[in-house]
Amino acid sequence: MPVTKGSTLDPARTRATILEAATVLLYARGLDGVGVAELCSSVGVSKETLYRHFGTKDGLVREVLEARSERVSRWLADAASAAGDDPAAQLAAVFDALQQWYYEPVFRGCAMVNAAAQHHVEAVRSITGRHLDRHLELLTGIATRAGAADPDALGRQLLMLVEGATIVAEHRGAASTDGHARRAALTLLAAATTDVSADGRTTPP
C-alpha cells in the first residue's frame, strides 16, 4: 500500500486542507465573522464533507484553536532554544520573535485570546487557559534556569508582559511595543536575579 496518497478522496488530506483554510479565515475575520457556507466554498468543499469531519462548527473551531495553540507554543519554545543556553538571551529571543510577529500584516492579536472574547463557551475558553499555561511554563523555565529568586513569580510577570505586548501591538501598532517589551522583560529578569538583600550590585557568578 502507498505510504501517502496525494490525490483527492483522501480523508486525512481533506481534513488537513479544511483545517488550514479555517485557521487563516477564522483568525482574519473572527469566529462569527465567517459562516460555514463561505468557509466551505473558500476551501472548495461541500458542507457535508466539513460536517462529517468536524461534526459541528464548534468542533472545527476547537480543533483549529488547539492546533494553533500548540503551533504557537512550539514556535516560541524553538525561538528560545535557538538562542543558546543563556536564559537572558533566550528571553530576548522570545520577545524578538513576538515583535517580528507583531509586524506581520496579518497580525490580529492572539487567536486564542480573541476566540475566548468572542465565544463564551467553556470548551473554547479552556483552550485559551491552557494556551496561557504553556506560555507560563516556558517563561518559568527560563526564570528557573536564570536562577531567579522566585521563578514562579518572575514567570507570571513575564507572562503578563507577553500578553500585554500582544494586546498593545494589536491595537496601537507594532511600533508601539518595539523594543519596550523586550527591555521590560530583561529588566524584570535582571531584577529577579539580583541579590537585593545587600547593596544595589548584581550578583552574577
Next chain:
Amino acid sequence: MPVTKGSTLDPARTRATILEAATVLLYARGLDGVGVAELCSSVGVSKETLYRHFGTKDGLVREVLEARSERVSRWLADAASAAGDDPAAQLAAVFDALQQWYYEPVFRGCAMVNAAAQHHVEAVRSITGRHLDRHLELLTGIATRAGAADPDALGRQLLMLVEGATIVAEHRGAASTDGHARRAALTLLAAATTDVSADGRTTPP
C-alpha cells in the same frame, strides 16, 4: 419648571436607564451574546424606544463603550491621585485598584478589548485604541513625575503590564496576578529611574 423629572416619560432618564442596563448585560454576555429584544425586555422598554434613542444596536454599543472607557479611565486616575504625590505610590495604587477589580465576581476582562475582539467594525475598535491611549497618558504622567530617564518608554512598558495583567487575571484567575503585577510595575519604575550610566546604585534626590 422642575429641575429634574423622575417620573416616566422623561427621555433623558429613559436613555440613561437603557445605557446602564446595556452596560451590564453586554459586558457580562458579550456584544453578540444578547439580542436587542432581550435587552429591551430586560430594561422594560420597547424596541421602538431603544431605536429612537440610539438609532442602531451599534450606536448603543458605541455609546456604552465610550461611557465605560471614560468611567474606567477616571476611576484609575482617581486611584492614582488619591495615593498622594509620590509617583511610586500612585503606580502601586493603580495596580492595587486593578487587582481589586480582578477579584470582583463580575470581572470579565477589559470591556473595550473584548468588544474589539468581537466587533470587527472600525468605529468600535477605535474606541479601544483611545481607551489604551488614556491609560498610556496616565502611566506616562506617573513615569514623568517619577523622573524616569525615558518616560514614554516606561509608560509603554507599564501599559503592557496593565493590559497583560487584565488578560491573565481574566483567564487564569485573579490570584494568578495578585502581587506580581504590582511588583513588576514597581520594579520597572525603579529601573527606569536608576542611573545606569555609572555603577549599580540608584540615584534618588
Next chain:
DNA sequence: CCAAGTACGAACCGATCGGTTCGATCTGGG
C-alpha cells in the same frame, strides 16, 4: 469489476436577529 466510502452541490429547514411599523396608552405643558 464491483461494492463501499468519499465527495459534490444544491435545496431545504428551523431558529434567531436586527430593524420597522402600527395602533393603543399615558403624560405633561400650554
Next chain:
DNA sequence: CCCAGATCGAACCGATCGGTTCGTACTTGG
C-alpha cells in the same frame, strides 16, 4: 382640558446562519 410627543407591546419582515438531506458522481480496495 387637550394636543404633542413619548412609550408600549406585539406583530411583522428580510436576511443570515448552523445544520440536514438527497441525488449524483467518482475513486479505490478487495
